[in-house]
Amino acid sequence: MKKIGALILVGFIAIAGKAQILTKEDSLAAGLQMSGKTTVLSGYGECKVSYNNASKTATANLTRFVTFFGHRFSKNITLFSETEIENAKVANGTSGEISLEQMFLKFDLNKKQYIVAGLFIPRIGIINENHLPTTYNGNDRHYVESQLIPSTWRELGIGLYGRADRLPGFNYYIGLTNGLSSQNFKRNSGIREGRFEGSNASASNMALSAAALYYYRNFRFQASAYYGGTVGVPAKQADSLQLNSGAFGTPVALGEINMQYHSNRITFKTLITASQIPDADKINRAYANNTPNTMLGGLAEFAYNVLNGKDITSKKCWLFARYEWMDLNYTMPYNGIKDNQVNQQFFVAGITYKPAVGVALKFDVVNRITGTPNQSFVINPFPQQSSYFRNNVFVNAGFAYNF
Numbered sequence: 001m002k003k004i005g006a007l008i009l010v011g012f013i014a015i016a017g018k019a020q021i022l023t024k025e026d027s028l029a030a031g032l033q034m035s036g037k038t039t040v041l042s043g044y045g046e047c048k049v050s051y052n053n054a055s056k057t058a059t060a061n062l063t064r065f066v067t068f069f070g071h072r073f074s075k076n077i078t079l080f081s082e083t084e085i086e087n088a089k090v091a092n093g094t095s096g097e098i099s100l101e102q103m104f105l106k107f108d109l110n111k112k113q114y115i116v117a118g119l120f121i122p123r124i125g126i127i128n129e130n131h132l133p134t135t136y137n138g139n140d141r142h143y144v145e146s147q148l149i150p151s152t153w154r155e156l157g158i159g160l161y162g163r164a165d166r167l168p169g170f171n172y173y174i175g176l177t178n179g180l181s182s183q184n185f186k187r188n189s190g191i192r193e194g195r196f197e198g199s200n201a202s203a204s205n206m207a208l209s210a211a212a213l214y215y216y217r218n219f220r221f222q223a224s225a226y227y228g229g230t231v232g233v234p235a236k237q238a239d240s241l242q243l244n245s246g247a248f249g250t251p252v253a254l255g256e257i258n259m260q261y262h263s264n265r266i267t268f269k270t271l272i273t274a275s276q277i278p279d280a281d282k283i284n285r286a287y288a289n290n291t292p293n294t295m296l297g298g299l300a301e302f303a304y305n306v307l308n309g310k311d312i313t314s315k316k317c318w319l320f321a322r323y324e325w326m327d328l329n330y331t332m333p334y335n336g337i338k339d340n341q342v343n344q345q346f347f348v349a350g351i352t353y354k355p356a357v358g359v360a361l362k363f364d365v366v367n368r369i370t371g372t373p374n375q376s377f378v379i380n381p382f383p384q385q386s387s388y389f390r391n392n393v394f395v396n397a398g399f400a401y402n403f
Contacts, residue, residue: 043067043082046133048140048362048398054389062088063398064133066101076108100198102154113162119154119198123161123173123211124224126258126271127151133400134360137303137320137352140396143344144297144326148273149256150192156201169215173224179205182230182243182250182283187290187377188342190328191252191275194230202232206247218263226254230283241286243279250279265305267318272298281333290336297326303352316354323347340371341388350396358402366394 045065051058064086071079082101090096104118121128127136127145131152136142145151157177164170178201180194196202207228214221229248231238238245256273275295277283283291303320328342350364369391 038072040070041068042070042403044132044134044400044402046139046398046400048396050139051395053393053395055387078106078108080104080106101152103198112165113160115158115160117158119156120159120175121152121154122159122175122177122209122224122226123213123222124153124209124226124254125149125151125256125273126222126260126269128153132402134354134358134402137301137318137362138322138348138350138364138366138396139362139398140366142271142299142322142324143346144271144273144299144324147190147192147328148275148295148297148326149254150190150195153195154197155195155207156198156203157207167214171213171215173209173211173213175209177207177209177228178203179207179228179232179248180230180252181232182252182291183287183289185230185283185287185289185291187339188328190292190295191254191277194252204232204245204247205229205249218261220260220262221257222259223257224255226252228252243282243286250282252277264310265308267303267305268301270298270300281335284333284335290332290339292329292332292336294331295326295328296330297324299324313357315356316352318352318354319350320352321347321349337374337376339374339377341373343371345369360400361398362400363397364395366396368392368394 043066046063047061048063049058049060064084065088066082066084069081069083073079081103083098084101085096085098087094087096090098100119102119102121104116104120107115107117109115123129125145127141128149128151131141140146141151155177157175159173159175161173162171164172178196180191181196181202182194184193185191186193205228207226209224209226211222211224227248229246229251231243231245231250233241233245235245238249244250253276254273256271258269258271260269261267273296277291277293280291280293283289299322301320301322303318305316305318307315307317309315324346326344329336329338329340332338345368347367347369348364350362353361355361372390373388
């Protein structure tokens with residue numbers, strides 16, 4: 001397999017002329033690079049040590065280990081798959097998990113368009129498609145995208161990707177997937193736990209997603225949207241819960257826009273996202289999970305490379321600073337309880353050193369500031385109640401790789 005310098009296509013789409021868009025996602029590049037190999041193995045992983053300043057404790061974790069397997073059946077049909085192990089170990093009492101992060105077939109229709117079918121990641125946000133740990137600064141993925149988007153968001157379905165020749169640099173995506181489960185929405189993680197991730201997903205409720213992506217010189221602009229149902233139970237059961245069933249019943253609507261700038265010395269990114277759940281009151285009445293009507297969030301990051309290597313194989317050392325804000329309870333229905341603990345700000349600063357292509361050594365400091373927790377959600381009152389610090393600092397060090 002060629003050096004990852006060709007780096008990895010997520011959309012397999014083209015930009016001005018016939019050039020491929022390089023988005024650094026290994027799982028999609030390996031199977032597309034023209035070579036004599038029909039079967040390819042690659043992967044990525046990350047590990048970190050984190051110090052909690054408030055509690056004066058530290059943890060060490062092998063965050064994830066991912067293996068990619070791809071196979072080209074013919075000139076136009078390719079298999080892509082990623083198997084992920086989170087937190088190193090899967091056993092009783094551990095937080096570990098083994099899961100398929102992607103598994104789909106890609107069908108090339110022509111030089112401009114292709115279709116994917118299976119378990120795939122819709123084009124929503126920055127991290128969702130491009131989640132290699134060597135492609136973002138900091139030991140943790142963007143907090144806003146991890147909770148609100150939520151990355152990595154994969155579902156079963158079909159997606160169409162393409163580009164427009166009349167507007168060089170313009171690319172589009174539209175997909176149809178299974179929806180979510182509102183029963184599993186949680187107060188402190190929004191819709192994240194409502195994902196099926198390919199496991200016994202309900203196909204009775206559906207979701208549409210779409211994105212417009214435009215490259216202009218060193219800029220990348222994207223806008224995407226999602227609209228999907230959250231009740232996949234039989235109609236009689238939905239009626240008993242006073243929920244709207246059907247393909248798009250009791251829906252979630254999500255939108256985001258982001259902009260990125262990349263050069264040899266400077267990078268900048270910003271993202272704004274919002275989610276709307278108009279029937280949150282019905283979900284709360286059925287499941288008592290304190291679902292909000294609206295969630296909002298955004299981020300902005302600036303990074304500077306102190307090493308002036310212009311070649312893609314040159315060593316790089318990025319100094320970066322990022323600000324993030326999100327409120328998972330921005331507006332609540334009449335039967336919801338607002339919890340300011342999930343109104344959070346993150347100030348992140350650190351260093352990402354890349355001594356070789358595919359390797360990143362990371363150090364960052366995170367200052368997390370939140371609102372006051374609502375005592376209505378405290379199950380074990382003082383003295384059993386765990387200490388909570390509205391203003392806390394975390395110091396993280398780790399490494400990441402991909403090949």
